[in-house]
Amino acid sequence: xxxxLRRLGRVVWPYALxxxxxxxxxxxxxxxxYDSKFRVVYSLDKRDTDSEIIRLINxxxxxxxxAIYYFTKTDIADALIRAQKRGVTxxxxxxxxxxxxxxxxxxxxxxxxxxxxxxxxxxxxxxHMKAVVTDKAYASGSYNWTDSATESNDxxxxxxxxxxxxxxxxxxxxKVLLANQ
Numbered sequence: 001x002x003x004x005l006r007r008l009g010r011v012v013w014p015y016a017l018x019x020x021x022x023x024x025x026x027x028x029x030x031x032x033x034y035d036s037k038f039r040v041v042y043s044l045d046k047r048d049t050d051s052e053i054i055r056l057i058n059x060x061x062x063x064x065x066x067a068i069y070y071f072t073k074t075d076i077a078d079a080l081i082r083a084q085k086r087g088v089t090x091x092x093x094x095x096x097x098x099x100x101x102x103x104x105x106x107x108x109x110x111x112x113x114x115x116x117x118x119x120x121x122x123x124x125x126x127x128h129m130k131a132v133v134t135d136k137a138y139a140s141g142s143y144n145w146t147d148s149a150t151e152s153n154d155x156x157x158x159x160x161x162x163x164x165x166x167x168x169x170x171x172x173x174x175k176v177l178l179a180n181q
Contacts (some may be wrong), residue, residue, distance in 0.1 A: 038160030040141075043150060049143050049157055050150050053132060054079040056159065060134035065173045066092040067129035070144035071103045081113045093118040093177050095127040102146075118180040133170045137161050140169060 043049045050073050057064055057079040064083050071077075071094055084090045092110075096119040099107050110117050120127035131140035141157040142149075149155050160166070 038158055038162060038165070041157045041159065043143060043153060043155035043157070047151050049155060050076055050145065052157060052159055053139060053143075053145065056132060056134050056137050056139055057083050059136055060088050062135040063089040063091075064132065064134050065170065065177065066132040067094075067127065067173050067176055068092065068132075068145050069095050069126070069128050069130055070098055070146050070149070071106045072147065073145045073150065074106070074109070076145050077106050077109050080110065080115060084113065084115055091116045091118075091177060093120060093127060093173070093180060096120045097126070118177055120176075121180045127176065129173070129176070131169055131173060133166060133173055138166045138169045 041049055041052055053076050057076070060083055064080065066080075080090050080092075092115070094103050094107065094117060099117075099119045107117055129140075130143055130145075131138065137159060138161075139157055139159045141155065143155040143157040
């Protein structure tokens, strides 16, 4: 019986070795094939997280969709206006209560520039997302587009180009936008 197992081992061993070698190579190829580049920015490291949002908006060629709870940064509003002027589709949503309070000045500026900014219409909750998606990248996190979020709050912002994550954020923002038409 031992001889039989030893002979069987010689036949099975090369196959087992081949299988063990292939699995890690396949995993590496899969990881490389999907572009999973992202980084996380902590607001108080440089105190200029708004420049990260502006960089994404400035890099857009076709569209910028955004959902933001608090929005008081005029430099981000200016970037959205510049994008729209160069032919980029710009469409966003903000919270209904915030749009009448803290966000009112920015909403007025964006509306005057012809940018569509919806306000959340459902009454059973708030529009609390903080995300932007362009045709090239996405950003999301706790970061509101405000001075205090930029300069004094502990905030995080994930910025990435992973197409799968990008498309999920895009689908969610579009779903929320369309529900408020």
